[in-house]
Amino acid sequence: MTRHEPWARHARAKQVEFSGFDGGAWVGDVAGAPGAPTVLLMHGGGQTRHAWHGTVEALARAGWRAVAIDLPGHGDSAWSPRGDYHVDKLAGEVVNLCRGLGSPLSIVGASLGGMIGMALVGRDDAPPVAALALVDVGPWLESAGVDRIVNFMRAHPDGFASLDDAARHIAAYRGRAVQAHPRGLRKNLKQNAAGRWVWHWDPRLMNDENHSHRNDPDFLARSLGRYAGHVALIRGGRSDVISPAGAARVCEAFPQVRFYELAEAGHMVAGDANDIFTASLIDFLGVAMPATGAESATP
Numbered sequence: 001m002t003r004h005e006p007w008a009r010h011a012r013a014k015q016v017e018f019s020g021f022d023g024g025a026w027v028g029d030v031a032g033a034p035g036a037p038t039v040l041l042m043h044g045g046g047q048t049r050h051a052w053h054g055t056v057e058a059l060a061r062a063g064w065r066a067v068a069i070d071l072p073g074h075g076d077s078a079w080s081p082r083g084d085y086h087v088d089k090l091a092g093e094v095v096n097l098c099r100g101l102g103s104p105l106s107i108v109g110a111s112l113g114g115m116i117g118m119a120l121v122g123r124d125d126a127p128p129v130a131a132l133a134l135v136d137v138g139p140w141l142e143s144a145g146v147d148r149i150v151n152f153m154r155a156h157p158d159g160f161a162s163l164d165d166a167a168r169h170i171a172a173y174r175g176r177a178v179q180a181h182p183r184g185l186r187k188n189l190k191q192n193a194a195g196r197w198v199w200h201w202d203p204r205l206m207n208d209e210n211h212s213h214r215n216d217p218d219f220l221a222r223s224l225g226r227y228a229g230h231v232a233l234i235r236g237g238r239s240d241v242i243s244p245a246g247a248a249r250v251c252e253a254f255p256q257v258r259f260y261e262l263a264e265a266g267h268m269v270a271g272d273a274n275d276i277f278t279a280s281l282i283d284f285l286g287v288a289m290p291a292t293g294a295e296s297a298t299p
């Protein structure tokens with residue numbers, strides 16, 4: 001047996017359920033050796049754990065244990081009985097989840113997942129978090145870019161007649177054709193009783209109350225300011241959600257931030273440039289929370 005084989009055995013992601021959200025289950029994909037430093041990955045609003053596709057297994061090959069979860073109200077995880085998806089509420093629920101993940105622990109959050117991460121690390125009951133990676137998100141965002149996301153998510157409340165129609169809607173938002181086969185969208189949409197393809201998330205996520213609670217830069221900045229650990233900001237170079245000036249403001253306000261900019265990516269960084277995103281994340285974690293073993297330092 002070579003020294004790499006123990007890591008290879010655990011590199012393939014497996015679906016796992018965790019208890020705890022309003023009595024319901026969290027569903028996640030887990031890869032990596034038990035006992036390895038754990039990386040919790042939280043996707044953006046309207047996405048699922050599959051947004052991290054190759055990243056989870058690449059982290060496992062590089063010697064970490066990766067846990068990509070469906071956030072509450074998304075994918076296969078439970079929905080809130082009351083439709084409460086306030087950022088601080090979700091952060092409190094993630095605190096409970098983290099207690100079962102072990103230590104050391106780092107958090108990676110894209111968009112909504114990053115907001116939850118910022119809220120979490122500033123809480124009095126926050127678990128020890130070695131590092132926080134913010135993927136195209138920070139306390140200060142561009143209102144036009146945020147509005148574009150909101151309009152995208154609120155459009156087509158009755159769903160789509162076909163997966164091809166959904167793919168065209170996504171392509172219009174991203175400004176580039178969807179290169180994968182539309183059947184891959186089954187991870188993000190489900191077919192209802194009327195035969196329409198609807199998003200695999202709770203529509204109440206985007207009601208005015210939940211959305212307005214995410215638009216509180218002072219709260220997020222105060223919370224992040226209470227955190228003394230390693231921080232990375234990974235920005236999509238084509239993003240209209242966090243601008244170059246907004247990224248510079250984050251780096252100035254929080255001197256511990258390590259900044260990465262991926263020129264070819266938009267707001268959906270991991271989906272737009274997965275290989276270079278994963279390499280950037282591994283570079284950051286290699287300093288902030290080194291792996292206990294590795295097959296390779298690159299995805």
